[in-house]
Amino acid sequence: MKLxxxxRYFPKDAIGGGENYIYEIWKRAKNDYDTSLISGWKKDPNLLPEDTNKIDLRNKNPVYNYLKFFKQSGKYLKEIKPDLIQSTCYEFPSLGIPTVITVCHLGHLMGKVDTNLKRRLQRDITIKRFKKTNHLIAISKSTMNDLIKLGIPQSKISLAYTGINVENYKIKKTNNKKFTIICPSRISREKGQHIAIQAVKLLPKEVRENIKLQIVGFVNDETYLKELKNLSKDLDVEFLSNVPKIEDYIMNSDLLVFPTMMWEGFGIVAGEGLACEKPVISSDYPSIREVTGPYGLFVKPGDAKELSENILKVYKNEDLRERISKGGRKWIVDNYSWDRVYKEHKKVYDRII
Known part of the structure; x- marks a missing residue:
């Protein structure tokens, strides 16, 4: 079968949960199918696999990029003539080819979008495309429920949790001079790094002086990064942008915070923290609760005071840190295997073809 x-983007040109997801599926699919990859790029096309069908998306106008991806991907698909399309985006033409779209998150389409013309148009186009697609794969129960709320028949949706490469996350006893808190995510306002900085500012002075905050991730918004640096003056905050292996920094931390402002589709960052036997404090969204099971600590999104209180609780309570750490890693090992995720995809492919 030709797949x-x-x-839109692919490692190592872009690094994030969605990019890692499609990379892991592609890596396994190559062993089973005649597989072709079509991907956009925005930094360096040479960072993509050599045989990728590449689309230049460096333009800052998202509408231009959408139309370019639509046109170029259609051209590639006509040349490849696949038996099946697997995608994590929907801006490609319907060519009568059986299609599976993996839906990573829908937060931008949920809630009150009717007053925002751009969001409403995006939602309407997305729903229309999803309804025409042969099958959708949701990466969490929360995302599946969101699809149903948008009017997608449940019979067209399968659940396949994203995986976590636990073997990449080693258990490491830290010996940091200061209690090190890591906030690892794409550096973009919706990920809430400013909430983490504000929370540290609210800690008692004697605790704050023993805290180091590391903000680690792919820079998506340079203006926001400058704002964060200004906000963090007089604090011990280290900015580590575009690092090759974010897991190295998670393993060397004492606590992971994930104050995202997005309605996350999965919240892999929280799972990565548990995989490293680190306590995790996250914004309270249903999908993140799915990832962490009984081992996460949660705060209201955007609430720096509540985040600060939970940081203080973890900082002071070694027994709490130990309980979360040990149980959390086992939870991830037992529930989030990439091989299991891929098997669920294969079941869908076999059903459609």
Whole structure:
């Protein structure tokens, strides 16, 4: 079977949960199918696999990029003539080819979007495309429920949790001079790094002086990064942008915070923290509760005071840190295997073809 995999971006040109997801599926699919990859790029096309069908998306106008991806991906699909398309995006033409779209998150389409013309148009186009697609794969029960709320028949949706490469996350006893808190995510306002900085500012002075905050991630918004640096003056905050292996920093931390402002589709960052036997404090969204099971600590999104209180609780309570750490890693090992995720995809492919 000829399989075409489509995505807006792909490692190592871009690094994030969605990019890692499609990479893991592509890596396994190559062993089973005649697989072609179609991907956009925005930094360096040479960072993509050599045989990728590449689309230049460096333009800062998202509408231009959407139309370019639509046109170029259609051209590639006509050349490849696949039996099946697997995609994590929907801006490609319907060519009568059986299609599976993996839906990573829908937060931008949920809630009150009717007053925002751009969001409403995006939602309407997305729903229309999803309804025409042969099958959708949701990466969490929360995302599946969101699809149903948008009017997608449940019979068209399968659940396949994203995986976590636990073997990449080693258990490491830290010996940091200061209690080190890591906030690892794409550096973009919706990920809430400013909430983490504000929370540290609210800690008692004697605790704050023994805290080091590391903000680690792919820079998506340079203006926001400058704001964060200004906000963090007089604090011990280290900014580590575009690092090759974010897991190295998670393993060397004492606590992971994930104050995202997004309605996350999965919240892999929280799972990565548990995989490293680190306590995790996250914004309270249903999908993140799915990831962490009984081992996460949660705060109201955007509430720096509540986050600060929970940081203080973890900082002071070694027994709490130990309980979360040991149980959390086992939870991830037992529930989030990439091989299991891929098997669920294969079941869908076999059903459609």
């Amino acid at each position: 075409a995999i489509l995505c």
